[in-house]
Amino acid sequence: MKAIVHHGSGPADVLQLTDRPVPEPGPGEVRLRVVVSGVNPTDWKSRSGGYGAVDDSEAVPNQDGAGVVDAIGDGVDGLTAGDRAWATLAAYQRPTSGTAQEFTVVPVERVFQLPDNAGFDLGAGVGIPAITAHRALTIAEDGPARLRPGALGGRTVLVAGGAGAVGNAAIQLARWAGATVVTTVSSSAKAVLSRAAGADHVVDYTTQDVAAAVREVAPEGIDIVVEVAIGANAEADLAVLKPLGTIAVYANNGDRPFAPEVRRFMGLNARLQFVLLYTLGWDRLRAAGDDVNAAVAAGAFRVGEEAGLPLHRFALEDAAAAHRAVETATVGKVLIDVTPAT
The missing domain is CATH 3.90.180.10 (Medium-chain alcohol dehydrogenases, catalytic domain)
Structure with missing residues (x-):
């Protein structure tokens, strides 16, 4: 062969x-x-x-x-x-x-x-993009462990980099599960793609103040951040995160150093969760794959x-x-x- x-x-x-x-x-x-x-x-x-x-x-x-x-x-x-x-x-x-x-x-x-x-x-x-997105959306302290229609109802999710493969998957899965989705992008072309994926609100971080723009469309703040560049975005994430909110970090694109401001994270009772599938365990991987298949079968993931x-x-x-x-x-x-x- x-x-x-x-x-x-x-x-x-x-x-x-x-x-x-x-x-x-x-x-x-x-x-x-x-x-x-x-x-x-x-x-x-x-x-x-x-x-x-x-x-x-x-x-x-x-x-x-x-x-x-x-x-x-x-x-x-x-x-x-x-x-x-x-x-x-x-x-x-x-x-x-x-x-x-x-x-x-x-x-x-x-x-x-x-x-x-x-x-x-x-x-x-x-595969990897969708299961990574599933993990990021299901690790909040009081959130669901599985995704289905309505599982994220009433929650607001911020997806950093909505035109990427994981970002795209996070938008589609979060919308299927009932969340309001805000995403950040770096160009008008990527904004078009993020809206096609289903994002409710799109912020261009090259031309807009991310924290101000996110607060404008989500004044009560963000429940879950799906984060692709924590070094670059930590300040904005902290500025929009709700108390008891979660930042799920699956990458650090750009490789900017990340030094958590401990008191600010403590003040929000925030959860900083890192995501890597290789050590997740097959039970969680199987459950995530099954949920992704359910979204695909429903026509909600394309x-x-x-x-x-x-x-x-x-x-x-x-x-x-x-x-x-x-x-x-x-x-x-x-x-x-x-x-x-x-």
């Missing part, structure tokens, strides 16, 4: 097209014929050594993907050969199980049946420019270009076409 591999860490050029044997599923495992592979920032950061040294053994990149269940191992329930499915964290602690190959084998708990109304592009586009998330397609042999696109902050979702849909 065709596969993209790399040996050790490095720039995107270390990714090479090669042939690998088709893997066999063991007990509790599922083999997926990958139709579309999704590329996330975590994929290029892992490939480049951003999470620490990578040895020279063979690795296949990309954590997210969607396709067709091809074979199942002993003890697998709930999936059968021929089912359409999406997978996430495919390569976590399994370096050769990434989705940038025609077939991959992953544990069944990482695989979710694709709703009938969803295509493979959507399946490859949920991809594409009409949903605020433009798609950028690459062939499997162009995986290096796909990684570079994500590494250079291309707006939208980067997808790799691996095998034909039928």
Whole structure:
């Protein structure tokens, strides 16, 4: 089978097209014929050594993907050969199980049946972004642990960077769950995308005073902040956060230092929650994936420019270009076409 591999860490050029044997599923495992592979920032950061040294053994990149269940191992329930499915964290602690190959084998708990109304592009586009957004929206002290219609009713959510993949997912999931959503962007084009995702209010942080603009549309303050750049945004977040509010931090884009002002956080009885899926635990990951599937089935979670998330397609042999696109902050979702849909 065709596969993209790399040996050790490095720039995107270390990714090479090669042939690998088709893997066999063991007990509790599922083999997926990958139709579309999704590329996330975590994929290029892992490939480049951003999470620490990578040895020279063979690795296949990309954590997210969607396709067709091809074979199942002993003890697998709930999936059968021929089912359409999406997978996430495919390569976590399994370096050769990434989705940038025609077939991959992953544990069944990482695989979710694709709703009938969803295509493979959507399946490859949920995964890490949507589950990250779900986690950020469900960690408030007195908030829901699961999302469903009405779960966030009466709450106001601020999504920093609403045109990003996680920001887009947070907008869609928060709106589905009944929240009022405010988001920040850096351009008029990104504002259009954020409104397409469903944001109620959009603030351009390059031309507006964020705290003043947010307070104007949410005078009582923000219940949950979904934060992509805590170093740059901490001051504004504190200025708009309600007492007992939560700032859920899933990234620090720009790498500006973050030194929490302890007394101000204490004064608000604020919760500062960091989010990383790899150590979240499979029970929470499964619950989040199930909630995301419910939103997808309800037509409340979509991809594409009409949903605020433009798609950028690459062939499997162009995986290096796909990684570079994500590494250079291309707006939208980067997808790799691996095998034909039928």
